[in-house]
Amino acid sequence: MLFIAFLTLFIVYSTGTVDARETVNDAARIGRRLIHETSIGTMATRYSSDHPTLAGMPFALQEYYASCFTNGSLLLLFLPISRHSRNILASPGHTASISMWHNPSPSADQPRISLMGNVTVLRHESELSPDLKDCYLSEHPDAKWWLPEDPESAHISFWARFDPVSVYFVGGFGDEHYIGEIPLNLYQEVSYSKSLRVQ
Template structure:
């Protein structure tokens, strides 16, 4: 995930910050479920962004220059009230299927950290299919990305890897 430090940060105002972040593809439209911990640097940057902007990279199981990858650019919706989290039971089960070790940080009355559920909604998708002379590199229409998730094959971005020769 990549976010940007807020403009009022003492030392790193408007600087980018990137670090691996847990996510799970739990939405049919390609949005991603996030475990949102306000103590994390990404969460703090997102909360201080007027649009709650972030970017998430998804790649093949073995990243390499010749392998496909996708960058999702979008915004994050945080659900601070657990009772108002859409599809709470399904999201929690899906997330734990992807990250069983996260059970210790799930939202609810737990200590020592506060946690919420959040949803990352991409608005732009940039795809790198591998080397440019052999594979597609460029933006993917959002509706194509969102439709890929409805095919039931897991992470919507990874579906694109199988369809890379068919991207306009």
Template sequence: MATIYPADHLTLAGQPYSMQEYYANCHANGSLTLIVLPISRHTQNILHSPSHSASISVSSDPPAAARARVALMGSVTLLPDDSPESEALKDCYLAQHPDAVEWIPGDDEGAHVAYWGIFDPHTVYFVGGFGDEHYIGYVPLNLYQTASPFDETDVGSRFLKQEASF
């Protein structure tokens, strides 16, 4: 995840801050679920941003230049403590990150105060691998939001076929 230090920061105003963050894919439209911790530098930057903006990179494990990756630019919305989605988000999140059990929102005995957040992308930039063989460029948001899961080995040919419509 990447965020920007707020304008009133004493030494790093306007500077980017980037560090790996957990997210979970719990939404059919490609939005991502976050655990938002007030102690986190990212959270502090997001809450001080008028648009609550952030960017998240998604890549292969392990990352490799020849493999597909995507940068998602968007905004974070905090969910209220009593959100009807909370239990489903907890189940989904812990299925993907069982080690996050100590940080789950609503746990009075948790390690930190935490909230559920939803990251909603507004811009998608895709790098399919090396440029002469794979699509590199913006992906229309509606295509991203309606895409179904697919085999990573098919990613390059799928986007090359649709490049003409971008």
């Protein structure tokens, strides 16, 4: 089942400096690295237009995700009981954001990335490879209590995949860092470098 979503990841990371002005290729590598090395963020969705009191209003809470796909898609654990999931199920179009920091005191000169795309709910465990399940649990061991098709699970849940369709990057201050769109094909194909130092 496919749902349109706008997923924004604001990720802040600090490990060093960039010697020269960032290019869009640098931004793609830094962005993929930030996403890969972060697994908790604040997701925001929007209440459906027919909600009795909060129609169209944004809603935000922390959510888990895991960067388990080579093309930059994200693996989610989708619980119908959650407000985010209900917002997604209520309407094919909605906004979302995920914000996270490696640095406990983030600042405006640090990079962040915004992804917008589609959420596909996988209704059957067979639609997900065991490797992906292991990848998710390696990031979130406590999620074992909410796994799909587990009769002892605390809640009904499904796996879901978030596929970006648009990528926006802010590397920091614009006089030194890249700010703007990252072409989707570049985001999907780039191999992030662990040696790339970002500020």
